[in-house]
Amino acid sequence: MEVNSTKQMKTANGEPCPPKVRILIWADLTYSDMEEIDQTESIPDIERILFRALSIDMPEPRLGILLELYTNIVLFCRKKHYSREQTSVLLSIVKNVHQVNTETPLNNSEQCFTYYTELLLCHSVRRPPFSINLFSAEQVTDITKYFINTYMRHYALYKYTFTPQMYMDISLTYTGMPESTDTEEPPSSEDMVDADNEMNEDAEGAKDTASSETFSTNMEDTPKPGPSPKAELRSIVQKEVKEEVMRLSAQLEKRLQESNQQLTSALSALETSIHPKK
Structure with missing residues (x-):
């Protein structure tokens, strides 16, 4: 039995x-899929059946991890x-929890x-049609121990691996700055002809030594252009943004460490509470 999913709402925090x-009986794996898995002993063959039945479409290494x-x-x-129904339901439970984990x-x-x-x-x-008694109380304890020690213990790693990475793209616009005047109008065809004629006349009437001296003198007298105000402003802004x-990033890393510590403490408390009293 599977109810059609609706558009998800978001909490006040944006999650x-x-x-x-x-109820998730045969929601992802059918009876024939579980029958095929029961008849398979090789782990690669089990992975092949799960890959086909769960329609996993993602590249390595995510595919291998799942x-x-x-x-x-x-x-x-x-x-x-466990029975085939129980195995199918447990796979669907973990699959749904993993989807919720990687959605944000x-x-x-x-x-x-x-x-x-x-x-x-x-x-x-047992409370039809809302719930069924597929697992006993002892099985619920065993499953919870297994889920905590496998998935929740590595919750942060699953989130880091399967959650899309977020990048910050900053675009800067400068107001009040003069527009660049480096662009010049292209010379006309007449100006180009006159310039060529002048260059030819100078080349015929000047000596090589005089030309070299004049060229070196011009190079020394030409002032080097300094940095423009726009370039200085861009450098200052980039430095401030980088800092x-x-x-x-340091604050985010600190918060992640605190969250991991809180998660570890919560998991330890859960493990203590579900251990049977001696």
């Missing part, structure tokens, strides 16, 4: 809201002796984990 929770993620889920379900470059780890718990709860409690970009 896209996760899609509505829905196939490894989904293949490990299949191996985990085999180890726990902002840190939405809490939103991703909340969406994961809602999806898992939707397949663990500001470096400052913003």
Whole structure:
């Protein structure tokens, strides 16, 4: 069962809201796909089936990372002796959470984990037509441990790898500056003929030594052009922009480190809470 998705809304922070929770039985992998996977022992063959069934269309190394993620889920379900329905649903849950993670470059780890718990709860409690009891309480604990130790533990790496990079493109316009007067009108054909005639006459009547002395004298007397006011202004602005970009990059790196520390603390608390009491 799969409900048609609607256009996603955005939160006050600009983050896209996760899609509505829905039952995901055979949403991405059909019964025949799971039957084919169960009959396959080779990991490359499992990856080939997942590549075709999930319609993964992206270049390396993203393709290899995704196939490894989904293949490990299949191996985990085999180890726990889960049914084909359970394996298909777990693959779809991780696929949907990964899509929510990579839809924004902002840190939405809490939103991703909340969406994961809602999806898992939707397949663990019998309340038709809103949810079904596909997973037991013990299986929910095992799946949550696995999801935390595999996906959420490397949440930042998945976001960095699969989220499109954002670049700052700055365009500067100068107001109040005089327009450049370097361009000159091209000479007419008559002026060019007169200039050629004069050059020929000078070349015939002048000696080589006098020409060389005159040329060197002219070169020494010609003043070198200094930097224009527009070039100086551009250099100052570029320097200020570069310093500001470096400052913003340092602040962003500090915030990312703080977010990773908070995520690590939250994951440690979750692992402690889901461990069975002795």
